[in-house]
Amino acid sequence: MANHRADRExxxxxxxxxxxxxxxxxxxxxxxxxxxxxxxxxxxxSVVMSDGPIGVRGVHWxxxxxxxxxxxxxxxxxxxxxxxxxxxGQLLAQEARRxxxxxxxxxxxxxxxxxxxxxxxxxxxxxxxxxxxxGAAYVTGVQEGGVAATPxxxxxxxxxxxRFTVDVRVSQRALxxxxxxPFRTVVEQAEPWALxxxxxSVNGVTMTEHNALQNEILRARWGxxxxxxxxxxxxxxxxxxAVGGLDIAMPGPQSVFGRALAEAVRAGHxxxxxxxxxxxHVLRLAARVGALAGAPPEVxxxxxxxxxxxxxxxxxxxxxxxxxxxxxxxxxxxxxRIALIGQTADQPRALGGGSAQVxxxxxxxxxxxxxxxxxADTELVYAVGADPRVKIPAxxxxxxxxVQLYGSGDRLLGEHPLPEAxxxxxxxxxxxxxxxxxxxxxxxxxxxxxxxxxHTFAITGIGPFRLTVGDxxxxxxxxxxxxxxxxxxxxxxxxxxxxxxxxxQPVSVNLTHTVTTMPDVPIAFAKFSLGHxxxxxxxxxxxxxxxxxxxxxxVAVVIVATTxxxxxxxxxxxxxxxxxxxxxxxxxxxxxxxxxVVVVNxxxxxxxxxxxxxxxxxxxxxxGQEGGAALADVLMGRAEPSGRLPTTWPADQDDAPVLNxxxxxxxxxxxxxxxxxxRAWQQHSTAPAYWFGHGIGYTTWEYETATxxxxxxxxxxxGTLTVRVRNTGDRxxxxxxxxxxxxxxxxxxxxxxxxxxxAEPGETAExxxxxxxxxxxxxxxTTETWVQPTTAYDLLTGRSVADIRLAIAIDLxxxxx
Numbered sequence: 001m002a003n004h005r006a007d008r009e010x011x012x013x014x015x016x017x018x019x020x021x022x023x024x025x026x027x028x029x030x031x032x033x034x035x036x037x038x039x040x041x042x043x044x045x046s047v048v049m050s051d052g053p054i055g056v057r058g059v060h061w062x063x064x065x066x067x068x069x070x071x072x073x074x075x076x077x078x079x080x081x082x083x084x085x086x087x088x089g090q091l092l093a094q095e096a097r098r099x100x101x102x103x104x105x106x107x108x109x110x111x112x113x114x115x116x117x118x119x120x121x122x123x124x125x126x127x128x129x130x131x132x133x134x135g136a137a138y139v140t141g142v143q144e145g146g147v148a149a150t151p152x153x154x155x156x157x158x159x160x161x162x163r164f165t166v167d168v169r170v171s172q173r174a175l176x177x178x179x180x181x182p183f184r185t186v187v188e189q190a191e192p193w194a195l196x197x198x199x200x201s202v203n204g205v206t207m208t209e210h211n212a213l214q215n216e217i218l219r220a221r222w223g224x225x226x227x228x229x230x231x232x233x234x235x236x237x238x239x240x241x242a243v244g245g246l247d248i249a250m251p252g253p254q255s256v257f258g259r260a261l262a263e264a265v266r267a268g269h270x271x272x273x274x275x276x277x278x279x280x281h282v283l284r285l286a287a288r289v290g291a292l293a294g295a296p297p298e299v300x301x302x303x304x305x306x307x308x309x310x311x312x313x314x315x316x317x318x319x320x321x322x323x324x325x326x327x328x329x330x331x332x333x334x335x336x337r338i339a340l341i342g343q344t345a346d347q348p349r350a351l352g353g354g355s356a357q358v359x360x361x362x363x364x365x366x367x368x369x370x371x372x373x374x375x376a377d378t379e380l381v382y383a384v385g386a387d388p389r390v391k392i393p394a395x396x397x398x399x400x401x402x403v404q405l406y407g408s409g410d411r412l413l414g415e416h417p418l419p420e421a422x423x424x425x426x427x428x429x430x431x432x433x434x435x436x437x438x439x440x441x442x443x444x445x446x447x448x449x450x451x452x453x454x455h456t457f458a459i460t461g462i463g464p465f466r467l468t469v470g471d472x473x474x475x476x477x478x479x480x481x482x483x484x485x486x487x488x489x490x491x492x493x494x495x496x497x498x499x500x501x502x503x504x505q506p507v508s509v510n511l512t513h514t515v516t517t518m519p520d521v522p523i524a525f526a527k528f529s530l531g532h533x534x535x536x537x538x539x540x541x542x543x544x545x546x547x548x549x550x551x552x553x554x555v556a557v558v559i560v561a562t563t564x565x566x567x568x569x570x571x572x573x574x575x576x577x578x579x580x581x582x583x584x585x586x587x588x589x590x591x592x593x594x595x596x597v598v599v600v601n602x603x604x605x606x607x608x609x610x611x612x613x614x615x616x617x618x619x620x621x622x623x624g625q626e627g628g629a630a631l632a633d634v635l636m637g638r639a640e641p642s643g644r645l646p647t648t649w650p651a652d653q654d655d656a657p658v659l660n661x662x663x664x665x666x667x668x669x670x671x672x673x674x675x676x677x678x679r680a681w682q683q684h685s686t687a688p689a690y691w692f693g694h695g696i697g698y699t700t701w702e703y704e705t706a707t708x709x710x711x712x713x714x715x716x717x718x719g720t721l722t723v724r725v726r727n728t729g730d731r732x733x734x735x736x737x738x739x740x741x742x743x744x745x746x747x748x749x750x751x752x753x754x755x756x757x758x759a760e761p762g763e764t765a766e767x768x769x770x771x772x773x774x775x776x777x778x779x780x781x782t783t784e785t786w787v788q789p790t791t792a793y794d795l796l797t798g799r800s801v802a803d804i805r806l807a808i809a810i811d812l813x814x815x816x817x
Contacts, residue, residue, distance in 0.1 A: 028495045030251040044283070053356060069092065073134075074120065084318060092147075093144065109151050114659050153199070156670075166667070194286060227247045321645055325695075340381070348368075349563070385558065403442070422528075448505075451503050458495060460530075462493070474497045562579065577651060587730075640732075707722050722767070729761060742794045776812075
């Protein structure tokens with residue numbers, strides 16, 4: 001490996017020497033939305049990037065190019081299982097290679113500072129140690145597959161409100177102990193080949209220009225030798241970004257680098273040596289992923305091929321958290337009739353929106369999953385109950401549609417079947433159509449209504465549209481966005497139109513969109529949809545139908561969910577309440593059937609005012625394409641819900657110690673300092689609904705012994721804690737052993753280490769857990785170093801931060817019982 005590294009660096013230096021200033025600067029700017037330019041003269045291929053983190057979209061943002069969809073990062077963190085995260089990374093590298101992608105823009109290492117953070121489903125946890133452990137394993141897996149991982153968003157991009165411009169004001173202690181910590185873990189343990197700089201500023205300096213954090217800490221102190229890429233459009237100043245540590249400004253072709261950077265060098269504003277160093281980082285990245293001829297790639301032997309459907313199922317299954325299980329209502333086992341209730345039982349929210357979105361080849365709904373595993377003696381009754389969706393879903397049932405792409409003069413450029421009336425192209429149009437070449441997109445076909453009455457169609461998008469249904473022109477106008485253009489792209493406005501139709505009588509449908517471009521950003525993009533909703537059904541009647549089904553069943557399973565309008569990228573959450581009438585639905589179903597199980601399909605915490613009134617609560621997060629099958633396995637006892645909470649769930653939003661995500665005069669103060677998540681709840685007068693680390697499973701565990709062996713010679717560890725637990729239940733099980741550390745001057749508990757074990761009924765499992773030295777240290781702002789305030793600590797081991805089963809007092813000079 002050392003020889004390969006030396007050989008690779010030699011090829012990088014040779015390629016670098018062959019590039020003049022202009023060629024070097026061109027290489028530091030995107031040539032389009034997702035790639036860097038090729039330089040055939042030096043054997044450099046175009047390096048292609050793609051969004052993640054639960055799938056690999058590739059350069060197409062379209063259902064025509066499907067991708068394996070794994071569960072959300074919160075789900076992966078809920079497994080508390082780094083080896084599983086490593087396998088997830090290997091699968092995503094496999095997907096990236098299939099799609100011609102060299103650089104995966106993931107994982108997201110920002111923290112759950114406030115439960116209102118809109119993008120928390122894309123982050124792992126409120127705890128930096130858990131985040132770093134899962135993130136490092138994920139990065140290792142991706143790069144073992146020969147693909148670069150790109151931890152993001154460096155740093156303190158923990159909320160979405162004014163994310164392009166917000167200045168995060170944070171103490172150096174909180175910055176080092178919390179927000180930088182997972183990045184440092186990933187850099188030191190997994191050595192990522194790239195890293196993404198965030199939009200926001202930190203203490204007055206925008207991150208793409210932050211010399212202190214990018215050059216002094218990330219590179220000089222931590223030893224990062226990869227390429228730093230901007231978040232898309234985050235680089236705003238040529239000189240500031242270059243001298244501040246940024247290497248790649250995306251997207252292109254308009255960029256603060258490229259020609260502008262070359263001019264800055266010639267004007268004496270940027271040293272030529274700086275551009276040389278930046279180009280070296282980019283060429284090294286290309287060499288590592290096999291895109292530089294003659295340079296040995298970092299990975300020669302690829303991991304064994306992974307079955308994507310099977311791994312998506314396993315992660316979804318392992319991530320499910322059982323919060324409550326009164327009278328052991330779960331698992332269901334042999335049962336006569338199940339009432340399955342909820343709109344998302346049939347149309348689940350498998351993944352979050354924004355840059356984390358991919359188009360899976362299929363999605364298993366809970367309704368499908370249960371039907372597949374129930375025997376002939378069990379009756380399954382389904383009722384919608386309450387539909388929480390605010391926007392009208394894309395037309396699908398009863399529609400036969402195609403999409404046609406036209407250039408100037410009505411020249412047909414391409415045509416494809418369209419199974420669902422949603423267009424999402426960003427970065428590249430189908431059929432190789434260039435930016436400026438596409439003039440119109442036409443979605444057309446027929447619709448055969450199932451019901452007579454007032455049908456609602458909806459155009460969701462930006463720009464000029466013309467909709468005809470039958471002989472009627474229903475809309476012919478321009479839809480104008482309001483506010484943030486990226487937010488408008490991710491959440492475009494909706495224009496509803498009511499049309500009277502008759503059941504069984506087909507009508508023609510034609511939606512024409514005239515493509516508009518942004519002169520300053522010549523990027524291929526088109527995002528719009530044609531929605532459809534059948535004649536309205538009385539919402540009260542839907543709930544009454546569900547209540548009746550529950551009353552007549554042996555058990556009622558109600559699935560509740562967030563929607564893209566309340567939990568997604570580009571905005572923070574206004575409330576932790578479930579949207580629509582879902583809380584009312586749960587309360588009324590529980591009143592009708594005491595054996596009510598609630599399944600929460602959300603990426604992050606929601607309020608559950610009915611929690612004490614239902615028999616059981618399961619969390620599935622955003623469970624990916626196999627979520628319904630995994631849920632069915634857990635409900636029926638074919639698998640155990642072994643997930644544990646990666647973040648604390650409040651009983652009420654107003655109880656949360658940290659809520660503020662809204663800047664004041666452009667600044668967001670992290671006034672809580674180091675006290676976020678369970679660290680803050682321990683100082684709080686009100687307890688949460690469910691603590692960090694909670695999860696109960698289907699079996700029981702006894703924590704028998706814990707012993708600590710100090711190792712004063714170890715560079716990064718205090719020593720090793722050995723824990724023995726016993727499965728005292730009647731089922732095989734998996735347990736997450738969690739160890740927290742405290743000392744007299746800092747009595748609040750901090751996660752120090754964890755391990756996952758398995759055992760058969762009656763058997764013991766013993767595990768040796770290294771306790772990292774950093775767990776005992778704090779950042780001293782005066783000396784700007786890590787210090788250890790005492791030698792005496794308590795190691796507290798148990799099932800959550802609030803459920804401690806074993807305590808051992810240790811001294812770094814030796815253990816004490």
